[in-house]
Amino acid sequence: MTILETxxxxxxxxxxxxAIKVLDDVSLVVSKGEFLVVKGESGSGKSTLLTILSGLDRPDHGRVLIENSDITDLDEDALAPLRNATFGFVFQSFHLVPSLTALENVMFPAELKGDRDARGKAEALLERVGLAGRRTSFPHQLSGGEKQRCAICRALINGPRIVFADEPTGNLDSVNGAAVLELLLELKRERETTLLLVTHSPEIALKADRVVTLSDGRIVAEGGMAPHANNVAGGGIATDGSHG
Ligand SMILES: Nc1ncnc2c1ncn2[C@@H]1O[C@H](COP(=O)(O)OP(=O)(O)OP(=O)(O)O)[C@@H](O)[C@H]1O
Ligand SMILES: [Mg+2]
Structure with a gap:
C-alpha cells in the first residue's frame, strides 16, 4: 500500500x-512500513525534499500525496493537525523549545493532542534513549547528541505513521546511534511505521529497504538494500546498479 507519493x-x-533549482522533477512512491534512506552530497536537496514531503514547505511544481490525499494545496490550518497526528519530524537543527525541559519538550506534541499519558510516554521514550537522567535539563544544558535524542523522542511520542528524520544519528556515537536506529526499527516492525531518513551512515543504509541518491536535486540512483526490498518506483529514474 502506498502511503506517500510525489x-x-x-x-x-x-x-x-x-533562481537556483534545488529539486528537479523528483518522483517517489513510498509504501506503508517501508524504510527509505535518502543520501547525497551536501547541498543536493535532501533536507528540502524532506520539508516538502512533510508539508512544511510547498513545491513550485508537482504534487505530494499522503495516504492518497493531495496535501500540496492545503493551508496551514489543515496541515497542522495532519502533521501532529500523522508525522514525526527530526530536524537537522532539532528545534527544541528553549524554555521547556527535555521531558516537557518530548511531552509537548502529546499534550497538544490532549493525551493524558503524555508524561508516562515521554518518560519511557527518554529512558529508551538513555536520557532518563536528563529529564529536567533545558536544551542549553544538553550536549548535541542529547538534544538529538530528545528531538527523536518528541518525534515519536504521538506514534506517527511516517517518521521524517534528517541525519537523526549525525551527532551520536555508535552506541547511541545504534539505540536510536533500534528504536526506529522496532516501530517499523511492530507498528508498520514508515521511515524516511536522510543519512550518510552506511550502517543505517544497510538496514534500509531502499536507498535513493540525490545529486543536484535529481534522483540519480535507487536501489534495494534488504532482501525484502521494495524496488524502483515511478518512471524516469536512472539506476546505476551500485546499491544492491
Ligand atoms: N531557504 C533557502 N534559501 C535559499 N537557498 C536555500 C534555502 N534552503 C536551501 N537552499 C539551498 O538549496 C540547496 C539544497 O539545500 P538542502 O538543505 O536541501 O541540502 P542538503 O542535501 O540537505 O545538504 P546537507 O547535507 O548539507 O544538509 C543548497 O544549495 C542550499 O544552499
Ligand atoms: Mg540537509
Missing part, C-alpha cells in the same frame, strides 16, 4: 536575483 516535484530558491 509526482514531478521541483523547487527553486532565489539566490541574489538568480
Amino acid at each position: 509526482r514531478g516535484i521541483t523547487k527553486s530558491y532565489l539566490i541574489g536575483n538568480r
